[in-house]
Amino acid sequence: MTGTESAASLLRRLRREQGRSLRTAAADIGIAPSQLSRLERGERGLAVEISERLATYYGVPSEVISLSRGELPEDIVRILQDNPELISRIREEFRDASRSAL
Incomplete structure (x- = not known):
């Protein structure tokens, strides 16, 4: 997908x-x-x-x-709400991964 x-x-x-x-x-x-x-x-x-x-x-x-x-699954939403710093960490990690795939 x-x-x-x-x-x-x-x-x-x-x-x-x-x-x-x-x-x-x-x-x-x-x-x-x-x-x-x-x-x-x-x-x-x-x-x-x-x-x-x-x-x-x-x-x-x-x-x-x-x-x-x-x-998004409810448990993931709760995790992100409780740990908003994870959002920027996820973006940074996968931004780098998507650049290396190019």
Whole structure:
């Protein structure tokens, strides 16, 4: 997953990488194919319950899907709130890592 991959494109990519049809995946997850199609096109919001089912189905941590929606896990938010100095440390560390990757 790239840092800019949306939840919609992530879901579509995971399904396709696993060789699953839209109908099969939707049936296995317990939603209508039209609902999964709208999720994969970004036309429908992703409820927490569905997000968790999708993560389990595709075998990825639920945080992967949450992050693709721009959401941080609550425990990480609390850690950063309690230790705001970590924000600048993280930025500095990964700024250096992204420069060396170029």
